[in-house]
Amino acid sequence: MSPTSLDLPNLPTSVAGTVHRPVLEQEVLTLLAPRPGGRYIDGTAGGGGHSEALLAAGGQVLSLDADPNAVQRVRQRLLPFGDRSRVLQSNFRHMATVAQQAGFIPVDGILLDLGLSSDQLELEGRGFALMADGPLDMRFDPSQPLSAADLVNTLPEGELADLIYTYGEEHLSRRIARAIVQARPVEGAAHLARVIERAVGRRGRIHPATKTFQALRIAVNDELGALQDVLPQAAALLRPGGRLAVISFHSLEDRMVKQFMQREAQDCLCPPEMLICQCGHVATLRLVSRKPVVPSAEEIARNPRSRSAKLRVAERLAG
Numbered sequence: 279m280s281p282t283s284l285d286l287p288n289l290p291t292s293v294a295g296t297v298h299r300p301v302l303e304q305e306v307l308t309l310l311a312p313r314p315g316g317r318y319i320d321g322t323a324g325g326g327g328h329s330e331a332l333l334a335a336g337g338q339v340l341s342l343d344a345d346p347n348a349v350q351r352v353r354q355r356l357l358p359f360g361d362r363s364r365v366l367q368s369n370f371r372h373m374a375t376v377a378q379q380a381g382f383i384p385v386d387g388i389l390l391d392l393g394l395s396s397d398q399l400e401l402e403g404r405g406f407a408l409m410a411d412g413p414l415d416m417r418f419d420p421s422q423p424l425s426a427a428d429l430v431n432t433l434p435e436g437e438l439a440d441l442i443y444t445y446g447e448e449h450l451s452r453r454i455a456r457a458i459v460q461a462r463p464v465e466g467a468a469h470l471a472r473v474i475e476r477a478v479g480r481r482g483r484i485h486p487a488t489k490t491f492q493a494l495r496i497a498v499n500d501e502l503g504a505l506q507d508v509l510p511q512a513a514a515l516l517r518p519g520g521r522l523a524v525i526s527f528h529s530l531e532d533r534m535v536k537q538f539m540q541r542e543a544q545d546c547l548c549p550p551e552m553l554i555c556q557c558g559h560v561a562t563l564r565l566v567s568r569k570p571v572v573p574s575a576e577e578i579a580r581n582p583r584s585r586s587a588k589l590r591v592a593e594r595l596a597g
């Protein structure tokens with residue numbers, strides 16, 4: 279018999295091979311309301327915390343992650359749930375194909391918990407962490423062709439500055455890009471962090487390279503492109519009444535999710551001056567929460583990485 283949340287051993291998370299704490303876990307459970315036997319896709323398995331919670335509630339869960347190391351860890355962690363759990367390595371931008379091939383449609387709920395996990399940041403020398411020695415890689419999926427080092431060492435200065443400005447929302451992007459180009463070849467994560475610190479100085483507690491690292495990660499993994507691709511697929515995979523929950527940590531992601539959900543929750547998308555609808559658009563979703571759900575002060579105190587999280591949930595309409 280598969281375990282429930284009550285008989286899971288209460289081990290420290292590192293025993294399960296992960297240091298990642300799931301963000302907004304209770305809120306996700308309340309809003310996805312998993313039911314025994316229901317089908318759920320966790321598109322960002324990470325350390326497996328949310329997948330485990332959905333399984334503990336009795337669901338069947340298809341967990342995806344682009345990162346093969348995460349997949350290995352999560353497979354191990356979810357072994358006790360037997361064939362109610364399937365863990366596959368895939369970018370979630372292929373979710374429709376993967377779910378179809380796995381015979382896992384339609385689904386009752388889909389979760390996307392975007393970005394990177396604490397495991398990637400803390401356990402592995404893959405260039406995500408600022409001061410870590412090791413290569414400046416940052417690929418979730420190491421089989422992808424471009425690493426962060428490729429971008430940093432080959433992009434023209436103007437393009438590098440634009441990338442840092444757009445994805446990092448870093449207003450010192452031009453100065454940073456100039457310093458990077460002058461320091462080429464940049465040999466690793468710690469080297470890049472030092473170059474940026476020398477270029478812009480240090481104020482406050484947050485390292486001055488933080489936004490640049492975020493920008494490079496988003497670009498290397500085409501995180502916004504993947505999100506854009508998956509949202510319509512996810513909505514189409516849901517059965518009527520099924521719910522899509524997305525946790526984002528970045529304003530560009532949150533805006534994309536918000537605009538997608540709002541658009542899909544509206545019948546006609548014609549400009550207001552049109553008296554008769556020409557577009558024929560029919561709402562497919564209902565917004566479950568108009569405002570994003572954010573972590574409580576207690577959660578932020580317990581897990582500071584949750585502080586910028588925003589959860590949006592929409593429900594598939596019938597028809």
Ligand SMILES: C[S@@+](CC[C@H](N)C(=O)[O-])C[C@H]1O[C@@H](n2cnc3c(N)ncnc32)[C@H](O)[C@@H]1O
Nearest residue numbers: 300322324325326327328343344369370391504
């Ligand atoms: C914030 S963590 C998820 C944590 C997870 N919810 C948990 O409770 O442990 C995000 C994970 O999503 C993965 N990821 C990010 N973008 C992805 C994509 N486009 N396709 C598949 N996995 C992705 C990352 O590799 C990372 O492991």
